[in-house]
Amino acid sequence: MSTAALLLPQALGSTASSAAPDAPAQSGRAVAAVTYSLGDRAYALPETGEPVEMAATVHYPRDLGTSPRPLVVALHGWHETxxxxxxxxxxxxxxxxxxxxxxxxxxxxxxxxxxxxxxxPIANDRGYDYLGEELARQGFIVVSIRANGINASSLSGDENASARAELINRHLALWQQLSATGRGGLVGAFRDAGTGKPRHVDFRHHVDLNNVGTLGHSRGGAGVTWQAAEHHKAQWPAGVKVRAVMALAPAYNVMTEDMTAYEITKTPMAVIRGTCDGQVGREALSFAADATADGSAAFHTFQVHGANHNYFNTRWSPASGEVAAWDDAGHDQAHPGQCAEPGESSYETQVTEAGEREVGAAYITAFFRRYLTGDKRVDAMLTGERHPLAHITRVDVTTGRR
Structure with a gap:
């Protein structure tokens, strides 16, 4: 069953904003994808001088319509480059x-x-094509940005999170300029994601930079938390407002001495983590809870039973055949087909690559529909009153509306 079938009623309306996606058919919209690259050495990290690229994959509804569409920016985590x-x-x-x-x-x-x-180069940004396609079918424009330069850099901890936040802001500035004026670094930069041939897409006045969601996986999760923190909102490009933050198996610097750098008080946030994650522990949930503890906005956690860390990114998953792809869950020959957190003795059925991504996409899509379009029909799923993915695995849901 597709996430579109799970989440899309006959109409996707919004009571919150005229910028929300208009009503699609049950199967969703036709989508397209382009890439852009402004060079592998587009800029240098201020701290070290190491080079960082400006490159991304963009999924969008083929028919952009007449109203600006919410933008979701996705950022991968630390992986081979x-x-x-x-x-x-x-x-x-x-x-x-x-x-x-x-x-x-x-x-x-x-x-x-x-x-x-x-x-x-390993196209770590392409590991979320499945998610970009799903969100685009439901009316969002999705920009999955590449951070190989940061992955290869010497930055760690809070400095790494800060660098990822800066990368997000640089891409948002390009999109703000393109949508508002039709000018800037992205003009003439788009190429067909399949063929690599140049493609002209007129995004002018079609991207709602006042209605942005961010998604970060692994260390990207720390990056989006840092970028959305109250302490760093002044660094957002002019005309940009982040309205929702999703941390997917986030890898935080838990030794930080300054939690104010991560505190999110007015922006809805959600965290997803698998119970067989071999790279990120339960602190992914507790750290994010601490970061939002003094806030007034919604906070959700989704713990996916039998899910690991890498399957959320197709390029990190064994079936891709990509270099350095692997299953990070804990395994034991005495428990075939099962997994655990490494070092733990409690085993359960491991979710398949496809199953893990279907569950992740469903909750991510529901979250952004709720907080970028105001669609309350997904509330029962986000609060755990309804479990539409129970045929795949169990998801433990907690929610707070302060």
């Missing part, structure tokens, strides 16, 4: 042999930026 299979094999072998000098040398090739000549 370069598809060097020789280096990946060498790293695996070095790890088995406990040759840590060789391990480090191979790892540096996988985490370099820009990638060596002839080595393909």
């Amino acid at each position: 370069c598809a060097d299979r020789t280096a990946a094999a060498a790293r695996d072998a070095a790890g088995q042999a406990e040759d840590w000098d060789a391990y480090t040398a191979a790892n540096q090739k996988l985490f370099s930026w820009p990638c060596a000549h002839g080595t393909r």
Whole structure:
């Protein structure tokens, strides 16, 4: 069953904003996708001088209609940057042999930026194509941005979250200029996501920068929390307002001494985490709860049973065949088909790659429909009164409306 069938009644209306998607058919809208890249060295990190690219994949309704559409910006987390299979094999072998000098040398090739000549970059932003397509079918414009330069950088902790927030703001500034004036760095930059051929898309006056949602996976989750924090709203580009924040298996710097850098008090926020996540612990939920504790906006958590960390990104998932894709859940030969948090002894059925993404997309889409379009028909799902994905797995839901 598709998320469209689960979530789309005959009409997707909104009581909150004239910028909400207009009523689609049951199957949703026809969608299209383009990419853009302004270079692998588009700018340098102020702290270190290391290069960062400005590149993204955009999904949008093929018919943009007449009213501006809500914008969702997605940001991936920390993952290898370069598809060097020789280096990946060498790293695996070095790890088995406990040759840590060789391990480090191979790892540096996988985490370099820009990638060596002839080595393909890993398109970590394309790992959310399934989500971009679903949101676009429901009327949103979705920009999934690439952060390989930050992944390859020496920044960690709060500095890494801050750099990701800055990257988001740089992309938002480009979109604000393009929508408002039809000018700026994105003019002439779009290419067909399938063929790579240039494509002209007239986004002028079609993107509602006053109605933005952000989605961050893994360290991207820390980035969107930092970007939306009250302490950092002054850094948003002029004409931009973030109205909803989704942290997907967020990897926070839990040793931070300054929680004010992450505090979100007036913006609805949600967190998703799998019970078999091998990279992010339960602090993903508690940290976000602390960050919103003094707020007045809605806060939701969705804990997906049998879900790991990597399956939410198709490029990080084994079925993709991509370099460095793997199943991070904890496994034991005595529990075939089951998973646990690494180091834990409580096993349960592991959700498939497709199943994990269907559940994630359903809750993410419901969240943005509620807080970017005002569609209250998804409330029962967001509060846990209804569990439309129960045929796939159990989802523990908590919610607060302060």
